[in-house]
Amino acid sequence: MADDTPLLTLTGITKRFGEVVANRDVDFALRPGEVVGLLGENGAGKTTLMNIAFGLYRPDAGTIAVAGRPAVIGSTADAIALGIGMVHQHTHVVARHSVLENLMAGLAGRYGLIDHTAALARLAEIAAAYGLGLDPDRLVGDLAIGEKQRLDIIRALFRKARVLILDEPTSVLTPQETEGLFSAIKALKTDGVGVVYISHKLNEVRAITDRVVVMRRGAVVADAVNDGTLTNAGLAVLMCGHEPERITRTPHQTGAARLELAGLRLGRGTRPIDLKVQGGEIVGIAGVSGNGQVRFAEAIAGVTSPAAGTIRIDGKAVNAASPRRMQEAGLAYIPEDRLGAGLVGTLPVSDNMVLSRFGASPFAHFGWLDRKAMAAFAERQITDYDIRPPDAKLPIGLLSGGNQQKAIVARELALKPKVLIIAQPTRGLDVTAIAFVHRELMRLRAEGCAILLISDDLDEIFQLSDRIAVMYESAIVCAMAVEQATVAGIGLAMNGGAVEAPA
Numbered sequence: 184m185a186d187d188t189p190l191l192t193l194t195g196i197t198k199r200f201g202e203v204v205a206n207r208d209v210d211f212a213l214r215p216g217e218v219v220g221l222l223g224e225n226g227a228g229k230t231t232l233m234n235i236a237f238g239l240y241r242p243d244a245g246t247i248a249v250a251g252r253p254a255v256i257g258s259t260a261d262a263i264a265l266g267i268g269m270v271h272q273h274t275h276v277v278a279r280h281s282v283l284e285n286l287m288a289g290l291a292g293r294y295g296l297i298d299h300t301a302a303l304a305r306l307a308e309i310a311a312a313y314g315l316g317l318d319p320d321r322l323v324g325d326l327a328i329g330e331k332q333r334l335d336i337i338r339a340l341f342r343k344a345r346v347l348i349l350d351e352p353t354s355v356l357t358p359q360e361t362e363g364l365f366s367a368i369k370a371l372k373t374d375g376v377g378v379v380y381i382s383h384k385l386n387e388v389r390a391i392t393d394r395v396v397v398m399r400r401g402a403v404v405a406d407a408v409n410d411g412t413l414t415n416a417g418l419a420v421l422m423c424g425h426e427p428e429r430i431t432r433t434p435h436q437t438g439a440a441r442l443e444l445a446g447l448r449l450g451r452g453t454r455p456i457d458l459k460v461q462g463g464e465i466v467g468i469a470g471v472s473g474n475g476q477v478r479f480a481e482a483i484a485g486v487t488s489p490a491a492g493t494i495r496i497d498g499k500a501v502n503a504a505s506p507r508r509m510q511e512a513g514l515a516y517i518p519e520d521r522l523g524a525g526l527v528g529t530l531p532v533s534d535n536m537v538l539s540r541f542g543a544s545p546f547a548h549f550g551w552l553d554r555k556a557m558a559a560f561a562e563r564q565i566t567d568y569d570i571r572p573p574d575a576k577l578p579i580g581l582l583s584g585g586n587q588q589k590a591i592v593a594r595e596l597a598l599k600p601k602v603l604i605i606a607q608p609t610r611g612l613d614v615t616a617i618a619f620v621h622r623e624l625m626r627l628r629a630e631g632c633a634i635l636l637i638s639d640d641l642d643e644i645f646q647l648s649d650r651i652a653v654m655y656e657s658a659i660v661c662a663m664a665v666e667q668a669t670v671a672g673i674g675l676a677m678n679g680g681a682v683e684a685p686a
């Protein structure tokens with residue numbers, strides 16, 4: 184490419200939120216056809232920096248240039264007009280629209296009814312060029328999460344983005360979808376599009392980027408060409424100052440069955456699930472996402488009712504239960520959707536810390552909330568779990584993903600559960616936070632808790648589980664001790680092969 188003028192140049196960007204300096208005098212440039220990995224611990228300021236480039240925030244100081252020309256980006260509309268597109272971790276789409284309506288929304292002037300054919304042609308062009316296809320007539324509400332993300336990318340390209348910002352794009356994708364995304368990124372590169380790739384998955388970052396920029400506490404601390412010499416350990420040191428700690432499982436004696444599922448059917452016509460988890464045991468549920476894992480967790484946690492079957496905790500049946508009753512029976516549940524089912528983003532950290540015990544002792548007396556007790560409890564949890572920033576009054580939705588996860592782990596573990604259901608515990612977390620969550624799980628295991636670990640991350644399943652069960656089409660198709668399991672065998676079962684009887 185002859186013209187190497189950066190597509191996007193950020194110079195001296197500073198952004199404060201109250202006391203927190205989210206970005207500190209940051210310089211950042213993205214050239215045509217370049218994929219830049221943006222790395223850093225949870226809360227390092229990556230999303231804030233890109234939100235500034237996308238017009239969601241105005242910087243307190245600093246300047247922006249697009250294709251070498253000074254630009255003022257006061258809104259996302261400005262950013263889009265300047266050829267900048269951003270795909271967030273959580274997609275916001277109108278469920279009742281079709282794919283095509285969704286793409287055309289807001290473009291009425293140019294792509295009104297008359298341009299329907301032109302829009303279809305553009306969609307076909309994007310599919311052909313980048314392998315990013317979607318049926319234009321499908322309802323957005325019917326799309327799987329990976330397809331919704333693809334729609335977001337297509338929407339950015341539809342609006343002729345030259346800069347594409349992807350915020351943790353693979354956290355919701357299957358391995359196959361990730362491969363598809365990588366091919367699309369490679370095709371975009373050859374077309375001269377620049378890609379900013381925010382991720383905690385270091386293997387992926389090393390595989391797909393040309394350069395990495397590392398942020399720490401709001402500032403850029405490294406800017407390195409990805410020349411094949413970068414290592415995960417080296418990147419972790421740049422991000423957090425030390426090598427990541429890998430928490431490992433040491434074999435130990437397990438106790439009696441604490442969680443027993445007998446004949447549990449997640450829906451009519453699905454096969455029954457029989458599974459026991461003993462005290463001090465971690466059973467990892469492996470599976471390609473979308474195979475009923477969420478319904479499985481919700482059925483056990485009392486969020487939804489299973490179509491049939493019995494759930495026992497410490498030998499006692501707790502059927503037809505609500506989340507509150509399951510909690511009273513000794514079950515804690517940490518769902519994968521932190522800001523949906525787990526936390527209320529607009530409420531302060533202190534309220535979220537007692538959410539499931541709101542209005543109950545020791546946080547209320549005779550129906551009156553004891554705000555002091557709630558605040559004291561939250562302060563203690565913030566200190567013990569190093570939740571940053573340490574401000575119990577802050578709405579929890581403003582915390583970074585890793586700190587939200589720490590908060591929910593802190594809250595649920597305070598209940599000293601007999602049984603823990605935890606789904607995708609380290610999705611979107613940095614290496615330090617991952618080690619933290621894994622250490623907490625090992626501590627609970629040592630204390631005799633029965634743990635059901637649902638994760639799309641096979642490495643994590645193998646690292647922590649005493650036994651591995653595979654979920655496929657809403658049923659457990661095999662279960663075995665980790666010592667007997669192989670990645671290839673589990674992978675096969677995840678795709679519907681080699682079905683064995685549940686252990």
Ligand SMILES: Nc1ncnc2c1ncn2[C@@H]1O[C@H](COP(=O)(O)OP(=O)(O)OP(=O)(O)O)[C@@H](O)[C@H]1O
Nearest residue numbers: 200205225226227228229230231581582583584585
């Ligand atoms: N709107 C806001 N109001 C107050 N504080 C905020 C806001 N947005 C972000 N922050 C704070 O700014 C800091 C940087 O957050 P940011 O989301 O940019 O980090 P990140 O590197 O993207 O983290 P993660 O990897 O967890 O997504 C954090 O301390 C966060 O709590």
